[in-house]
Amino acid sequence: MALSMLLPRIARATTRANVAPAFRCAAGPLSFARRWASSSSSSSAQPTAEDISRLKHLRNIGISAHIDSGKTTVTERILYYTGRIKEIHEVRGKDNVGATMDWMDLEREKGITIQSAATYAQWGDTNLNIIDTPGHVDFTIEVERALRVLDGAVLVLCSVSGVQSQTITVDRQMRRYNVPRISFINKMDRAGANPTRIIEQIRTKLKLPAAALQVPIGAEDAFEGVVDLLTQKAVYYKGARGEDIVYADVPSHLVDTVQAARDELVATLAEVDDEIGELFIEEKTPTEDQLRDAIRRATIARKFTPVLMGSAIKDKGIQTLLDAVIRYLPDSTEVKNTMLDLDNNEQVVDVVPYSNQPFVGLAFKLEEGKYGQLTYIRVYQGRLEKGQFAYHVKTGKKVKISRLVRMHSNSMEDVDSVGAGEICALFGIDCASGDTFTDGTINCSMSTMFVPESVISLSLTPKDKNSPNFSKALNRFQREDPTFRVHVDSESKQTIISGMGELHLDIYVERMRREYNVDCVTGKPQVAFRETATKRSEFTYTHKKQSGGAGQFARVIGYIEPIDPEQQAELPHEFVNNVVGGNIPTNYIPACEKGYMDGLQDGFMVGHPIVGVRMVLQDGAAHSVDSSELAFRLAAFHAFRESFKASNPRVLEPLMTVEVSAPLEFQGNVLGSLNKRKGLIIDTETQEDYCVVSAEVPLNNMFGYSTELRSATQGKGEFSMEYKRHSPVLPNVQEDLIKEYQKKLAEKK
Template sequence: MRASAFKFQTRWASDEANCPNPSELQKLKKMRNIGISAHIDSGKTTLSERILYYTGRIKDVHEVRGRDNVGATMDWMELEREKGITIQSAATHCQWGDNQINIIDTPGHVDFTIEVERALRVLDGAVLVLCAVSGVQSQTITVDRQMKRYNVPRISFVNKMDRPGANPFRIIDQIRTKLKLHSAALQIPIGSEDSFSGVVDLIRMKAIYNEGERGVNVVEKEIPENLVELAQDKHNELVECLADVDDEIADIFLNEEKPTAEQLTDAVRRATIARKFTPVLMGSAIKNTSVQALLDAVCAYLPNPTEVENYALDLHKGEEKVALIPYSNQPFVGLAFKLEEGKYGQLTYLRVYQGCLKKGAFLTHAKTGKKIKMPRLVRMHSNEMEDVDYVGAGDICAMFGIDCASGDTFTDGQLAYSMTSMFVPEPVISLSLTPKSKDTANFSKALNRFQKEDPTFRVHVDSESKETIISGMGELHLDIYVERMKREYNVDCVTGKPRVAFRETITQAADFNYTHKKQSGGAGQFGRVIGRIEPMEANEEGESVEFVNEVVGGNIPSNFIPACERGFKEGLEKGFLIGHPVTGTKMILKDGLAHAVDSSELAFKLATFYAFREVYKQAKPVIMEPVMNVGITAPVEFQGAVLGSVNKRKGTIVDTEVQEDYFSATCEVSLNNMFGYATELRSATQGKGEFTMEYKTHAPVLPYVQEELIEEYRKKREAENK
């Protein structure tokens, strides 16, 4: 949970006295915790590889997809190297000058969005990578939304400047219009496409080139004559853009003075940290051009841990919000943000927000109060690790031997603090999974591990068919886990046809007054519940169901209220239209009646369950289906055929854009209508079209579709009951 960094700087100026060690303060000021995020195929992992090479973290450069039989350092999983995509976020650290940079490289595919979510939750800044041709795409918009959710300042890097059709200024316009960010270029390209050879630094007004093997030598020269006028125009544009968000530059601009390079650098830093401005740099990672300038910008413009305010909730003071102090002499507070099963047991990634961590120390789990000894502390470099004895405030590390869940808070026992967890989206697709062999032990072990690692991967057993059902963010997401089960646990599985994760919800309020009564000799069952159910919107954490107890006077004894809530929650598990979970529903329990002998927890749980089932139909329930944001790119000659295919699938075309020979379309289509679209698009575009798909929301199905789904569910139930 973060607040404005602007307010924060004022606070830290008066709070530095809390730091007893000047060298620690200097170390914190030289630390950067950053993430690298992008739409798939923007060159993000290639950029990470070049960063590690130029900082001396690795001795040689390897390519994505393992084309050189090695593969990119940060894509360490065999599956990642085969498919050429990042599946899991990977952490590393490196030195650039006297700055320490902790980096998390995240996936670009929408199916693995939770990896981006949990990385951004614990980072202080980010680099948003965009393709110089494709620009802002569907996952770019998703990542932008995630960065805004966690108030993460960012630098934008326009990559692939060597590609035909590269146009950084069009991309900057898209950043401004599609992402609604106040942005300006800090550089302009020298040459374009195949002739791209360097950049002009618009702050210092110098040309920057990369020379030597793999561009290791950065050479500074005068601006080429043919670019002097453009460079001056873009320099003026940068000054005007900064004048809109920074008072110091505004005063200089209004006085018709020229800001110095130092004044501009300071203004870019202030405005970036305050999230009022996004600087845009450009280069080509694959051509080893302008990556060092990006590293300079990370250190110059993104915040250090003392410039971002993080909060915890004080559990002893009614979850009062308290600011954390990122100094090692404070009581320890850390957040577990990612779990991984390694050959030495569970590996837990941790961000240290306050205090320090020492090997062998005892940690207290904030939720359970349980004390745990930490036997091993490491720092990560992709899938390699370095044992360390100590990690200070602001740093990122990993630890073994700690049993916890992603999002858990740890302290040293001095404070009852808990940090807010990350947003976890609901799964949109499911399929049945059956092991071919009888090795159910490994099957269960794999499912348990995957669920623990990934909050968006869910498993349940269908109560009617007794099938194991896995749910996730897309077909690729589930395919990867099925493949991992085969490779890592030697369990081959048969998968069923993908199913859409429908939801049910109510559209109006309805009152209930239900008595559950059962007598069969001896003590019976009696419970009466009175109240109402009503629709509700999801809160900030994505929760869309709620149980509210308004019973007064003891008509329902307080020890039976939790049983009432359990009855309501059980009713939500399977809706009464098509058996899918119910969301967007609040139950308010107002009154009831208990019997001195026959009332029990079971009686009130059943009373609430049956009351919910009875009143459900009166609340006008509807079936909700996942609606997807679909981004399509194809040659312009196929535009008519592509848009026609979207209309045929009852999609809504939100936006279209033509870029020379290609066009892109943004559409909203129900997931149920998207099955088989990859084949149709290939056919309609002679294999030249591609699309991405990301969950947007759940929306009511059309009335005739609801009738069909209810009838299909009825027939299925009849067949199972024969």
């Protein structure tokens, strides 16, 4: 590596900033006694040595990856080697028991993780809180809320498929919540395993400096173990289930490979760590301890990811992965978390992660248990004890902690108290996902998680219309899952459920049948179309109504214009008041904004919400007697409607990133099927005897694709799909949608 390239990189200073989206919460009605100043105040109580020792020996980690990369299999081995379980069961095992963390019947039947599951274990003298997350994009909220409360993560990658679409999504979520990660290349026993290519994909596709800490001994069927680059010792996993670790000298045929890989590790670290960079410039060889310290610093700073490898299904590589988790991922004291001080204009203050501070906890996941609602809480500050009272910041309600448990999948262990940094669960607490609890001495709110918009809807009708369980089930599912939404169509009076994909909604319909004994009939899936304006359109609208007595009068003048598509994620719509001179009294301006918001709800072309439009109010007129809030609200609504129709409006549809993996012999069939569905091919990559095709396809054209893909690839192909953005539909499609909507309106008259 050229010295001129290295020096600027070494010189760059880096800082860690928390950029998680803030949860703006109004203070509850309860009046809190202010006995707490800033977390950095010198008057704060000093943590005890015992508490510091406990936190230094605690790791909160998540296992995340693309679907079918082996997350649950890795977690099962972690539980076995830590002594948490006595037997190993597989995700699709022949014994029909299923993996420990996939406890739902639906998960075991389908062989996928649907809900994130929490557990705890001990490795050496370190306690681990572990959350196994789903890989399917339909359940992305489960990954989102898990990463929100974790201090570190293990990113599992397949040794053949490598970085896939959901891997990129998980990477984005880790960056959103500033979560450091270790990368684990799994399935080293598979045909076509190529860890070197996977590491290069981490660097290029995820834009993250990465280097291997191990070199594999053999590959595919001949995979035996790994060589540790830091100790330069071979590691073999012997015994019936790989529980016996045997260290040996590096095999002679790998000596040169190991030295080259170690040099690459040092060179990569030199780019992201000052100490190793100085040694590299001085051409000194860093010691094992210096390398370990540098890897830990760079990993926690999220400037580097160490890469380990193994095969969970063959019981190889998990113990060394656990060692790396403890060595390189942060404890709770090394992670910066912030909260909003609601008594001080929502000023951002640091959370102090010690047990002798005022209690602050975040409810991040809800489940309906046999004893009522089960609320998962991450304790960020202070201590939570059985029998104490906690305050719900959003409502100001005081609740008693009657039962406190630690979760192991779907089983529980009662505990009397938990300290800062721990994850636990409570019963009998009425709250929503993302709510903050305190001990009442401080009035603050934690930042909450990002919730993506739903992309697909379908109508739902219970066969037994008198069943009270129908609404009960829908209410519960909405509380559990923020991406699952329910509303009643104002015209058809049908119940419409919305979610992240077909599988997402299918799972909830099936859960309704199994858990609530409610059979439902579902309608045709409906895509979440949107409408938008494409050019500026001016309006001058006068609303007059006179029918004896006081009438209605309001005049509004202004224009609407499209918002820049790049800003629409942050600003889907905007109302701007530029009225001067009091032509419209200020007390009527909010009514004008309400009229504009009314117009956004149901579009005028196909009946879907309008996005990406700014309404600018410039002038108007009012009558001293006949003007009212209602008059101006109606005037703004009709003005917006007329100007929108003149703004060359377009219908937008969800555009999905689709990634298809299939044997190379079926590449032509895959490309043909995507082209037939009006997909735009973005990339085609060949991996040994497999091909991976990436494309952008309208969601409306993807229904039934799984069946077609199975048929076109003899059941050997698989695909994943993720929402990317809303994009204009083709003119002929827009015309058809408008005709269909007009026909529907005519039938209702």
